[in-house]
Amino acid sequence: MQITESTVALVTGGASGLGEATARRLLAEGAQVVLVDLPGGRGEEVAAQLGERASFAGADVRDADQVAAAVGTAAGLGELRVAVCCAGVATPGRILSRRGVLDLEVYRTVVEINLVGTFNVLRLAAEQMAANEPVPDERGMGDRGLVVMTASVAAFEGQVGQAAYASSKAGVAGLTLPAARDLADKGIRVMTIAPGVFETPMMSGLGEEVRSSLEALVPHPPRLGRPEEYAALVAHIVDNPLLNGEVVRLDGALRMPPR
Numbered sequence: 316m317q318i319t320e321s322t323v324a325l326v327t328g329g330a331s332g333l334g335e336a337t338a339r340r341l342l343a344e345g346a347q348v349v350l351v352d353l354p355g356g357r358g359e360e361v362a363a364q365l366g367e368r369a370s371f372a373g374a375d376v377r378d379a380d381q382v383a384a385a386v387g388t389a390a391g392l393g394e395l396r397v398a399v400c401c402a403g404v405a406t407p408g409r410i411l412s413r414r415g416v417l418d419l420e421v422y423r424t425v426v427e428i429n430l431v432g433t434f435n436v437l438r439l440a441a442e443q444m445a446a447n448e449p450v451p452d453e454r455g456m457g458d459r460g461l462v463v464m465t466a467s468v469a470a471f472e473g474q475v476g477q478a479a480y481a482s483s484k485a486g487v488a489g490l491t492l493p494a495a496r497d498l499a500d501k502g503i504r505v506m507t508i509a510p511g512v513f514e515t516p517m518m519s520g521l522g523e524e525v526r527s528s529l530e531a532l533v534p535h536p537p538r539l540g541r542p543e544e545y546a547a548l549v550a551h552i553v554d555n556p557l558l559n560g561e562v563v564r565l566d567g568a569l570r571m572p573p574r
């Protein structure tokens with residue numbers, strides 16, 4: 316899909332980490348960008364830093380009305396053709412621990428944000444994209460839009476204490492192919508990126524010893540991933556029309572051990 320001046324990209328979790336890097340990259344590619352994040356955070360500040368082609372829409376991805384309003388904001392700026400779902404949480408907790416059984420609300424919240432929130436953005440963005448004219452493609456019907464979702468290597472190798480996180484991300488991975496098939500006749504592609512260990516705010520609270528141990532798990536390159544590398548993959552997915560219905564691991568050949 317070719318990005319033009321009228322192309323608008325909506326990025327959830329856009330105020331930090333993978334989302335912010337993706338917003339910056341898509342702006343550099345020529346799109347207008349709407350950053351979606353929780354009100355009261357860094358969203359307005361980041362959007363102001365990025366310039367006049369960036370704007371902020373405060374929303375909780377679990378809330379249908381708030382996400383619909385954010386999608387409406389994006390559509391009001393041009394043609395919403397790209398949506399990238401980076402909003403997520405990684406609350407840890409063993410099913411049974413010294414503190415007792417894992418609170419059901421903890422599990423429910425992680426799944427609602429990571430999986431239900433992703434689906435909420437997917438369905439509402441797709442509804443808007445379906446009204447777009449296809450981008451011309453001499454080989455067949457062109458794209459009306461693209462949704463890129465974010466899973467995790469934990470979807471495949473969830474560690475001790477990751478029952479909620481791993482199952483929520485496995486749900487995103489499992490959503491990818493049926494969503495792509497559902498939306499194929501609308502000219503809307505659906506892809507998922509499954510990052511390994513990345514330099515994001517989720518990692519900021521870890522000490523140097525933990526960071527070094529995580530880097531040692533990655534075969535090559537033996538380091539944490541950089542948000543800009545995630546953003547570069549998003550840009551390639553936008554550009555490559557044959558990428559559809561697939562989960563792409565971005566992990567340096569990492570396979571997570573049990574703990």
